[in-house]
Amino acid sequence: MIEVKHLYKSFGDKEVLKDINAVFEDGKTNLIIGQSGSGKTVLMKNLVGLLTPTSGNVLYDGRNFVAMSKEEKVQMRREMGMIFQSAALFDSLNVLENVMFPLDMFSKMNYRERVRRAQECLDRVNLGDAQLKYPGEISGGMQKRVAIARAIVLNPKYLFCDEPNSGLDPHTSLVIDELLSSITKEYNITTIINTHDMNSVMGIGENILFIYQGNNEWQGTKDDVMGATNEKLNDLVFASDLFKRVKEVEMNKIRQAQANR
Numbered sequence: 001m002i003e004v005k006h007l008y009k010s011f012g013d014k015e016v017l018k019d020i021n022a023v024f025e026d027g028k029t030n031l032i033i034g035q036s037g038s039g040k041t042v043l044m045k046n047l048v049g050l051l052t053p054t055s056g057n058v059l060y061d062g063r064n065f066v067a068m069s070k071e072e073k074v075q076m077r078r079e080m081g082m083i084f085q086s087a088a089l090f091d092s093l094n095v096l097e098n099v100m101f102p103l104d105m106f107s108k109m110n111y112r113e114r115v116r117r118a119q120e121c122l123d124r125v126n127l128g129d130a131q132l133k134y135p136g137e138i139s140g141g142m143q144k145r146v147a148i149a150r151a152i153v154l155n156p157k158y159l160f161c162d163e164p165n166s167g168l169d170p171h172t173s174l175v176i177d178e179l180l181s182s183i184t185k186e187y188n189i190t191t192i193i194n195t196h197d198m199n200s201v202m203g204i205g206e207n208i209l210f211i212y213q214g215n216n217e218w219q220g221t222k223d224d225v226m227g228a229t230n231e232k233l234n235d236l237v238f239a240s241d242l243f244k245r246v247k248e249v250e251m252n253k254i255r256q257a258q259a260n261r
């Protein structure tokens with residue numbers, strides 16, 4: 001579990017995050033949503049230690065990350081898997097070598113064990129057949145799956161994904177969402193995903209934090225989203241006419257059920 005307590009972040013006199021409080025739970029896909037520029041990436045960078053909060057705390061299963069020494073933070077980072085917007089693979093390494101990279105850096109396994117572990121993770125993302133290909137030879141969706149395999153190869157307790165669906169078509173986005181969601185359950189990882197993708201919100205959003213202009217505006221599940229009365233949230237999630245109509249139908253059902261009680 002990750003707890004964020006009274007987190008503020010400013011750059012000079014520009015206050016980007018204002019009193020963010022949130023709990024991200026184990027075995028759940030936790031989503032951070034919000035308009036462009038609302039502070040999602042800055043929040044994620046504060047969580048993983050790429051930025052230091054101006055004030056406030058981030059607790060990893062009770063351990064205060066902000067107060068840790070540099071060495072302790074490096075140690076903690078080994079418990080974190082990260083997937084960046086671009087899959088951020090090494091072009092000069094093949095798929096297997098990309099997934100082995102964290103093992104080469106941080107594990108005490110011998111070469112054969114490292115290959116076996118990397119192959120296991122590639123099988124988990126259905127890329128067992130692509131291990132000798134280079135990133136430039138595979139699709140964007142496959143690159144994201146390689147990035148997922150690499151992010152889980154050290155058995156992280158926490159997984160961070162910044163816009164995992166950016167640049168992917170809707171079908172491939174669903175495949176990535178399903179993969180992230182099932183891996184989260186299977187390994188009981190605390191997964192945090194920054195997303196703009198409203199299909200992800202309604203598909204895998206077990207715990208959703210909505211940030212508006214640096215404030216935490218709303219927190220709930222995908223089921224809560226349908227009945228939510230927060231106008232800012234509804235403007236973001238139900239921006240399209242289709243989603244607005246779906247919301248209207250659902251709200252009518254909720255009102256009907258309340259009237260029949």
Ligand SMILES: Nc1ncnc2c1ncn2[C@@H]1O[C@H](COP(=O)(O)OP(=O)(O)OP(=O)(O)O)[C@@H](O)[C@H]1O
Binds near residue numbers: 036038039040042043
């Ligand atoms: N290093 C920095 N120095 C100054 N301002 C910054 C810095 N990093 C981010 N910001 C500002 O913080 C605000 C929030 O940016 P952030 O990237 O977190 O938004 P976001 O919600 O992730 O947006 P998007 O969905 O477009 O990625 C923006 O106004 C941005 O310009």
